[in-house]
Amino acid sequence: MDRRDFLRIASWAGLTCVMPAVVDPLRATAQTSATGYSGTYWIFMHAGGGWDPTHLCDPKGRTNENENDPMGRFLKSDIRTAGNINYAPLGGDMTALDAFFQNHYQRLLVINGMDTGTNGHDQGTRGTWSGRTAEGHPPIGALIAATHGPNLPMPLIGYGGYLDTQGVTNAVPLGDxxxxxxxxxxxxxxxxxxxxxxxxxxxxxxxxxxxxxxxxxxxxxxxxxxxxxxxxxxxxxxxxxxxxxxxxxxxxxxxFADGQLQRQIQVALAAYSAGLSVSVSVSRGGFDTHGNHDQNHLPNLIDFVNAAEFAMQEAERMGIADKVAVVMGSDFGRTPGYNGGNGKDHWPISSMMMMGPGIPGNRVIGGTDDRHGPLLIDPTTLAVQGPPDTSQGTRLGIEHVHRALRDLAGVPDSFKAAYPLAGEDLPIFV
Structure with a gap:
């Protein structure tokens, strides 16, 4: 049987491996695995349960050890700095986050005071990764994968987080x-x-x-x-x-690394290096700390940030660090102060951190007051204006971040129309 007969019979038999790519009208131009993908690789890291930005990239602390109802148990005077970015002094020697922030602040963008619009886990996870808390919107990782590699064998690798792709692409689970x-x-x-x-x-x-x-x-x-x-x-x-x-x-x-999150990142980077993947979604739980917050939440937060540091180290080792984008987020934030069980409950104001191609570094957008209330921003300059009851400006929300992410990643207008977002465009990546 010659090649022409083989292709004719295979097409008649329905073998998609030899058929021209059939692409959903909402998808971009199909790409076969033979051509491979070599654009930006997107790593989306979800802190499941609702992380505490006041112990991370929007640090608050307390003025002295006698302060009533403190935001955190570290002193404000111990808050650490990397360039223009403040971060919490975690760990016994207060340097547990140093490796990440000191190594990457020049390419790191921090978004503080971001209103997720919810205290619910499912809604918060959807909102943080799709830009909309209601059902029916795919995650940004799926839109990017469908845009740049709809016919790749593993366009979006899905280990955890929000993976309801709405059929625009496949979320492929891979083992270790x-x-x-x-x-x-x-x-x-x-x-x-x-x-x-x-x-x-x-x-x-x-x-x-x-x-x-x-x-x-x-x-x-x-x-x-x-x-x-x-x-x-x-x-x-x-x-x-x-x-x-x-x-x-x-x-x-x-x-392979010892940590599960690190091993998942290693596999995802290998898939990208092979030209087979556009994005990956990984997740780490343990952040819904309604009791004993500091003892339970902070070690997980350190491990989570260290996994992001590992991702960049691994990308450096593979020679692809200039092509890797890391985006970190969570369901929502935690309440100001501690409850009766030394825990923190759900709070809609949160933060995101990201770095990669096209993302300006050493920069903080948005802000919060001493009790982690959101501050309005100027929609043109993004400068913090003040509290909503006394200032004019825009209340920074998840929809603003995702409108900007879609533009940065080249998501086409067809997807934007099919999955519209509220809000206006803000120059977040300008």
């Missing part, structure tokens, strides 16, 4: 690196070793795959039941996808 090695090289006794002990010649795997394709076409040529067709097609596509897994496997590091 060791599992990927096994899936990519099932013929190897040692997944990181050689296939020489199994195949006598390096061309044999390709011959086996070709024979599998031809066998499927013969079977489907005799089959008239659509459901069986579909099942056979899915089996074939799964086998063909093994080549993509091999490309990811070959890009994985020799050793």
């Amino acid at each position: 690196g060791g599992l990927l090695h096994n899936l990519a090289h099932p013929s190897r006794p040692d997944p990181t070793g050689s296939e020489d002990n199994y195949f006598g010649h390096p061309d044999i795997p390709a011959v086996v795959q070709r024979e599998q394709q031809l066998r499927l076409l013969r079977i489907q040529g005799q089959q008239r039941l659509p459901r069986i067709w579909a099942g056979q097609n899915e089996l074939m596509l799964a086998r063909l996808g093994q080549d993509d897994l091999k490309r990811v496997s070959d890009s994985l590091p020799d050793e």
Whole structure:
């Protein structure tokens, strides 16, 4: 059978691997995995449960140890600074966040005083990652993936966070690196070793795959039941996808990090390095601390920020740091002060942190008062104006951030019209 006959029969059989890309009208131009993706890689990091910006990038603290109802138990005089960015003095020696902020402040943008518009976990997670708390909007990572790689095998890698893509693309869950090695090289006794002990010649795997394709076409040529067709097609596509897994496997590091979040980031960066992925959503829980806030919340916050530091270190090691964007956010913030159980409850005012191509660094947009109430900003200069009851300006919301993110990432007007956002455009990335 020559190549032309093979393509004709395969197209008739419904094999999407050989058909021209069929793209949803809302999607951008299709891109096959053969061409690969080499644009900005977006890492979206979700702090599940509602983080406390007053112990991170919008630090408050207390004036002295005798202060009643303090915002935090560190002293205001101990608040640390990296360039124009203030951050909380966490850890026993107050330097637990130093590595991240001191290493990256020149490219880091902090958005404080951002109104999520909700105290609910589901609504807050949707809002922070889609720009709208109501159901029906995909996350920004899905819109970016659908824009720049709708036909890639793993356009959006979904480990956690908000993953309701609304069908614009697929959120592909991947295992850890060791599992990927096994899936990519099932013929190897040692997944990181050689296939020489199994195949006598390096061309044999390709011959086996070709024979599998031809066998499927013969079977489907005799089959008239659509459901069986579909099942056979899915089996074939799964086998063909093994080549993509091999490309990811070959890009994985020799050793994996201990933390789950770090391992997920390693796999995602390997998928990007192989040209197969546009974005990833990762998540870490443990932030909904209604009791014993400092003991439970702050260690998780340190680990979360350290994972972002790890992502940039790994990108540097791979030589792709200039192409990686990291965006951090959470459901919402935590209430001012502590409750009766030394915890903090839900609060709609939050922060986001981000860095990457096109994102101006060493900059803070927005702000809050001493009790973490939002301050209005000038919509043109973004300068903080003051509290809503005495000032004129714009109340910074999640919709403003996402309007700017969509523009920065090149999300087309068709998506913007299908999933509209409230608010006006603000020069957040100008």
